[in-house]
Amino acid sequence: MSTTSATAATKPAPKRGKPPASDRSRAENRLGQRLVAPAVVVMLLVTAWPMFQALYLSLFRYRLTSPDDKEFIGLSNYGTVLTDPLFWQDTWNTVLIMVVTVAIELVIGFAFAMVMHRIVFARGAIRTSILIPYGIITVVSAYAWQFAFSLNNGFVNAWFGWLPWISADTNWFGSHWPAMFAIMVSEIWKTTPFMALLLLAGLSQISEDMIEAAKVDGATWWQRLFKVILPNMRAAIMVAVLFRALDAFRIFDNIYVMTRGAQDTESSSFLTYRQVIEQMQLGLGSALSVLLFLSVLLLAALIVKLFKVDLAQARGEG
Template sequence: MTSTVATPAAAGSRVRTSGTDRAIAENRLGRKLVAPAVIVMLIVTAWPMIQALYLSLFRYRLTTPDDKAFVGLANYGTILSDSLFWKDTLNTVIIMVVSVAIELVIGFAFAMVMHRIIFARGAIRTSILIPYGIITVVSAFAWQFAFSVNNGFVNQWFAWLPGINSGVDATNWFGSHWPAMFAIMVSEIWKTTPFMSLLLLAGLSQVSEDMIEAAQVDGATWWQRLWKVIIPNMRAAIMVAVLFRALDAFRIFDNIYIMTKGAQDTESSSFLTYRQVIEQFQLGLGSALSVLLFLTVLLLAWLIVKLFRVDLARARGEA
């Protein structure tokens, strides 16, 4: 009579195989669930993208439609050799980096408050999310008024700070480059920090309380628990939050259009594209700019994913 005893290695192999089969099944189900949405998005976006790529190869201006001519990659060469394009790209990168970095810090603080607080939790979460519910154009007009020389409250409330004046010599926030950039970034941070905090709150709720309590029992301070336990276990959520906000911030348009209209060298890449297509009717150059903007966004997304190096299988609990 013989008996079969499963060795630890064989048991581990079966567990890994089961986990792999489960992951494959979940991936297959996920693809089936998102397929209808992906098909609809491709139908809606594929044709405009192909049309933009096609027009970018032509010299084409709406005011002179008969002068349309195939120029190949000449439009891209014109754009990449223009200092204005690189200046606007630099403005966009500065706004994106500064805004997302500050939003990440403030959003994480808001997420910690919303996660830990017990009293009036619903009211606090609602109040924090109010700015995100306001239309961007409305919030941009509000912040334009706030930084106004004559009627804005910023100069009046913060006149005690160095460099800020009120009254006759009131600070003109939209009179030079960096103050105007500061006002734009403040409006962007105020509007979208709640979105960042909402994503971080979802990730914070996934951190095991047992791990935090175990670290506390071992004598870890609050800062040590934050950097060694909480943040490492939130890496996937932080990556998603930074990715979404960075891509959105890189396409900033509304705030600039309302607050400065590109004056004082505050143009962004999206605003430059708008000027070429809508104001100057340059469909060829504008289409080339939109293609470059699209490729830059793809590159930015790839860099962020590579930077965080998140193991999505482990984040889902499959490893």
């Protein structure tokens, strides 16, 4: 009897299964599938053929300057790309730009979202003014920042010459890291309002009663931020980071306008552009585009996995 009791006491408790989805959750899933179905069909019709065409061309040695020499080489293009140091250098540049810009945009965008959420006086005017940079075409903003960092006419050297690492003759596009800094600044200025807009939507969903209850319990501002506000904004933060990371990973316009890839500032998208448009290497360019597409899919999966957002709980069903 004692042996049986001891065995029962040491036996691990059975794992709790995942609770069944509620009727509301299933109904919302069905409604969501019906709503997105037309968009998915249109996207497949528009993108499926170019995607399969790129995959097909990536298996050939094919250059537009000699179309009659098209030759099937299997996965050799992928081997050429993956063993080329330039590909990894451009991938490193892309990842660096993505990580730095998205991290800074998340902090500044959250500050802007807090201001737009709490401001009472002239709320519409303030929100509109914050969103102005995002409304400017990327090429136009890139040219503006290229002029700002210009050695002869730019205002950056004149306004910030009091900093020890900036002088009147600082050539921002003369070496790698200053050029990368200029590209990141232009990207952050342009897309931070988009991040702020997404975070504002999440901030608006937080109940004021929860924040007031935390105040009554004696929580400081930082405690309310990290214990109440940010945990309840996890879904909104995930969406904002996901959208911006995927967009930043495909950065092209700023680099094309500001440096043309000089000073080792190429991105993966710019490398693909050079292979397809400038060198007319459709085989290698298609392999690069396929690898870029797979990288974007992997990045999206990693971000979703990292945040571990329970959408049912975010809707208040948990």
